[in-house]
Amino acid sequence: MPGVRAGRRPFSGGAVRVLPREPPVLRRAAVRRGDGRAARQRHGPRPEAQAPRGLERARHGGLPELGADHRQEFAPVSDRARDQGVTVDDYGAAALTQTTVDAEFRRRLEAEPDRPFVRCGPERRTFAELDDRTDRLAAGLTRLGLGPGDMVATLLPNRIETVEIMLAAARLGVVQVPLNYYLKGDFLTYQLNDCGASVLVTDEGGYDAARGLLGATGIRHTVLVDEPQAGTMPYGDLLSGRGGPGHASAPGDLLSIMYTSGTTAAAKGCMLSSGYYVAVGRAYGLRGWVVPGDRMFTGFPMFHTSGQMVAFMSALVNDATISIAPEFHASTFVAEAAADDASLLVGVGPMAHMLLAQPPRPDDDAHRFRLAVWVPLGEPEQRAFEERFGTPVMSEGYGQTECVPITNSAPDGFRDRATSGLVSPLLDVRIVDDADDEVPLGEAGEIVVRPKVPNAMYAGYWNKPEITTATWRNLWHHTGDHGRMDANGCVTFVDRKKDVLRRRGENVSALALENTIRRHPAVRDVAVSGVPAAVGDEDIKASVVLEEGAELTPEGFFEFVRWEVPYFAVPRYVDVRAELPVNALSRVMKHVLRDEGVTGAMWDLHGLGLVAGRHDRRPEGASA
DSSP states (O other): OOOOOTTOOOOOOOOOOOSOOOOHHHHHHHHHHHHHHHHHHOOOOOOOOOOOOHHHHHTBBBOOOGGGOOOOOOOSSSHHHHHTTTHHHHOOOHHSSSOOOOHHHHHHHHHHHTTEEEETTTTEHHHHHHHHHHHHHHHHHHHTTOOOOOOOEEEOOOHHHHHHHHHHHHHHHEEEEOOOOOOHHHHHHHHHHTOSEEEEEEHHHHHHHHTTTTGGSSEEEEEEESOOOOTOHHHHHHTOOOOOOOOOOOTEEEEEEEEEOOSSSSEEEEEEEHHHHHHHHHHHTTTEEEEEOOOOEEETTTTIIIIIIIIHHHHTTTOOOEEEEOOOTTTTTTHHHHHHHOOOEEEEEEHHHHHHSSSSTTTTOSOOOOOEEEEOOHHHHHHHHHHHHOOEOOEEEEEEEEEEEEEEOOTTSSTTSSSOBBBBBTTTEEEEESSBOOHHHHHHHHEEEEEEETSSSSOOTOOOOHHHHTTTTSSSEEEEEEEEEOOSEEEEEEEEEESEEETEEEEEEEHHHHHTTTSSEEEEEEEEEEEOOOSSSEEEEEEEOOOTTTTOHHHHHHHHHHHHSSSGSSSSSEEEEEEEOBTOOOOBBBHHHHHOOOOOTTTTTTTTTTTOOTOOOOOOOOOO
């Protein structure tokens, strides 16, 4: 199999300076869990990883190992930043990032086997039940020919099976590839082929989107969690037997590939290790976003980093439990969370906007929520949510699939709500200009990141060594985002340097969307851009130039795009124009299109009642 195999470790940063002050949350965590030696005594010795092969890893898109001579010490920016700095050496780096998802799960299993841990809709699982099903699933995947380093793709909405497959992959050493459930057409075909998965686990809706294109992929087995159809196998068959003890995975072993949209048509698969999954959960626990005993209720999709790492892993490693909403419905979300006896709400900022847009109810504050995490969310909206629902809001956080969280402040520590928060204790962050020189405090530049401890970030882009190398130039991961840092050590996200749109909490590759629209027979050229949305993120505007003599109607445009791209990527506005604005190099000047905004001459597809639904699928028999 091409790419990184089990046992290869991602790039790690340098040693970490022990800070003179240790926050209370860290002291509590250290007492509760003990140091790395105690953890190893509970769980046994950590399996030895294979010797790293840096050059081979780099050829396949991974980051080469660096020797100790490359390591440096990193100090906090200021006294206020130091007040929430973390003495990771005192805590034990092994306890932070040098353990695995399966080891963390077994720790919880040993301590509380009969405790209900995860719920999604009507389905609930205790640790013991999850352990049994994890063993059975691992055996079932083995019968399908999968072993350490092989790929299993999932195309699922929020369902309990997503959690089971993730845990089974962690135990078996298989790499899970959670695909966005709303992918279809070329978007879906590309990602299935790029990852090289031979097994796809999906439901009826996902199969409707995928079956017409599976012949053009390497998928050999399709498993349905719903009633099986011809040519598929039921999910229950994977649970019909037991296997051996599983794979002795190491923290640096690859656990998942998650695709993130970029400025190119080819989405990038981020290689994420088991240790990185644990590190993300630890980072949120160290800053008090998740505390032991929390009952988390989240609307995050489980095919995203936000669902699997920010939510699920934070609950797992910080001794909390989690309830996953099958779908987010603003009219019922708060009531469902209250009925679940939740202490913690977790979601994206646009969800909070939609909750605030609901008519007030007399029971809005009839709950026991300790904290509501909405990232990002403006300060006025934070205050409005706190006033209406009687719940403190935490919104100072920022990250991306490659490195999350880059920033996150503590709810009970120093905060500046107008910023994205303090730098994560596991990362080093700088703001640089185009020459990678650090800019003065307060000035905007690109946000660049590198890890302080092993496994605190991604391991490179799958099958894209050139992009990995370019992104990690000068040994810093370049986020492609603009931001600024102040004297308190807080980072403020300014805008995206790269050409990616953000709609309904999803990244949309501009170039991929443009390539799809260009396939319409009436379209000669197109450029898509973002315009401010009434509620969160952006709406998408498509500026279209037609072929000579061609005609295009709003209905015709909508019906074409609707079946070719995810619902969140369907443009709201269409601007039919004679030419696109270009510069002397014939490059489209998208800033001109953005500055033009929306005019009355454009088609507002939503205003015309043309709105794509989440579950829209091409009618059977309809032409592509």
